[in-house]
Amino acid sequence: xxxxxxxxxxxxxxxxxxxxxxxxxxxxxxxxxxxxxxxxxxxxxxxxxxxxxxxxxxxxxxxxxxxxxxxxxxxxxxxxxxxxxxxxxxxxxxxxxxxxxxxxxxxxxxxx
Amino acid sequence: xxxxxxxxxxxxxxxxxxxxxxxxxxxxxxxxxxxxxxxxxxxxxxxxxxxxxxxxxxxxxxxxxxxxxxxxxxxxxxxxxxxxxxxxxxxxxxxxxxxxxxxxxxxxxxx
Numbered sequence: 001x002x003x004x005x006x007x008x009x010x011x012x013x014x015x016x017x018x019x020x021x022x023x024x025x026x027x028x029x030x031x032x033x034x035x036x037x038x039x040x041x042x043x044x045x046x047x048x049x050x051x052x053x054x055x056x057x058x059x060x061x062x063x064x065x066x067x068x069x070x071x072x073x074x075x076x077x078x079x080x081x082x083x084x085x086x087x088x089x090x091x092x093x094x095x096x097x098x099x100x101x102x103x104x105x106x107x108x109x110x111x112x
Numbered sequence: 113x114x115x116x117x118x119x120x121x122x123x124x125x126x127x128x129x130x131x132x133x134x135x136x137x138x139x140x141x142x143x144x145x146x147x148x149x150x151x152x153x154x155x156x157x158x159x160x161x162x163x164x165x166x167x168x169x170x171x172x173x174x175x176x177x178x179x180x181x182x183x184x185x186x187x188x189x190x191x192x193x194x195x196x197x198x199x200x201x202x203x204x205x206x207x208x209x210x211x212x213x214x215x216x217x218x219x220x221x222x223x
Contacts, residue, residue: 002155033140033210042215043156043220054209090155100146103155 003027006091006104014112018079021107025072025093031055032074033101034066037088049074081111116204116214117140124220131189133217134203138183142204146211147176147187150199159187159200189219198222 003026013019025032034046045058049068060066063081068074078085088108092101115138125131137145143164148156162169162176162185169176175188189196199218203211 002157004155035213043203043213045210045212048210055208058210092155099144100158101146101156102159103157105153105155 002102002104004091004102004104006089006107008107009064009105010108010110011110013081013109015083016054016083017111018077019056019109021082021089021091021109023074023076023091023093023104025074025091026102027063029093029095029102030072030097031094032068032072033092033094034060034074034076035090035092035103037090037106038086043090078109081110084109085109086111116202116212118208120217121215122218122220124222125192127192127194127221127223129192131187131192131196131219133187133189133202133219135185135214136183137185137202137204137212138210139204139206140180140183141206143183143207144211145176145178146203146205146215148150148201148203149176149196150201150216154202163166169194174199192219192221194221210216 005024007080018024023060030051033048036044036081046060048056146161147159150156160171167198173190178185199216205211
């Protein structure tokens with residue numbers, strides 16, 4: 001167990017809908033990262049937060065947004081969902097802004 | 113931007129043999145490298161890391177080699193066991209930028 005908690009584990013929804021994925025980092029970790037994993041693209045970095053502030057953005061679509069709350073948990077919001085958004089979404093955390101990442105078990109999103 | 117790639121998407125080895133998984137990176141400014149193991153249904157799990165001021169680092173049954181000249185790193189697993197069957201990712205980082213992951217190599221251990 002990495003100490004990073006992601007909910008829900010599975011999410012099935014329809015195109016055009018909006019969903020929220022939640023992540024609780026390891027106790028004491030200030031940095032939260034979101035990654036998308038699809039079969040042919042590997043792990044793609046989406047966005048990083050550090051102590052409530054956005055630190056880095058990767059290949060995150062404009063339909064996606066995230067935030068980190070004062071208690072350090074983070075949410076990834078995906079809207080106007082398309083079939084191609086179906087993927088495994090991972091949250092990871094680290095103590096500082098770089099270094100070893102500890103990954104949650106992921107949220108499997110299926111858009112039908 | 114940085115790209116990280118693995119040389120082989122799949123690798124099959126006999127139980128007890130040594131496994132070598134290779135990875136190439138593109139950014140010469142990359143100074144931190146990590147290997148992760150991902151088992152089915154789980155998130156990636158840290159195996160070993162290495163910084164650019166080193167060319168070799170050993171852990172328990174694993175060794176990472178870094179060749180900065182050709183921007184290549186490898187993960188060696190000694191005496192591969194069935195429990196080593198998983199997808200292995202290399203990741204590279206430069207400064208405070210987030211890690212960039214390769215696409216992964218699926219290691220299958222044949223009993």
